[in-house]
Amino acid sequence: MQAVVIYSSAWCPFCIRAKQLLQSKGVAFDEICVDGQPALRAEMAQKAGRTSVPQIWIGTTHVGGCDDLYALERAGKLDALLG
Template sequence: MHLGVFFWRFCPFCIRAKALLDRKGVAYKEYVIDGDQAARAAMAQRAEGRSSLPQIFIDDLGIGGCDELHALERSGRLDPLLQGA
């Protein structure tokens, strides 16, 4: 399983999302796209048009951003998604 996080370095939502993943002890690939509009456009295409940051993907499943990640955690649905990540 591959977990990828597209983010900007100084984005508070990106930092918060990565902090949750770090607390969970899960490995993830960071895609820093600071100011790279071509990379952001490619990310948005993969994310079904969502261009806000961060964008988090588990394999080919786009789970959204920071709010969606924390909602999955609160509902108890994040850990099953992360199994094997």
């Protein structure tokens, strides 16, 4: 299984939904909370090209945010990407 990393915020409903989808699939992930951490948020923005949370990586693939993750699931492509 690919390593999954999610940059998130504790109060973000999109972050919560993305984590719920991953948890429902039994996927372990490393969560990096950017709340009050401008250096981590800047790191995320530089890597993702976006400043919004969540930002999700599966292995070396930048999935994007919550809507992108759910779009992969609806298209039947998420499980293959997770490996």
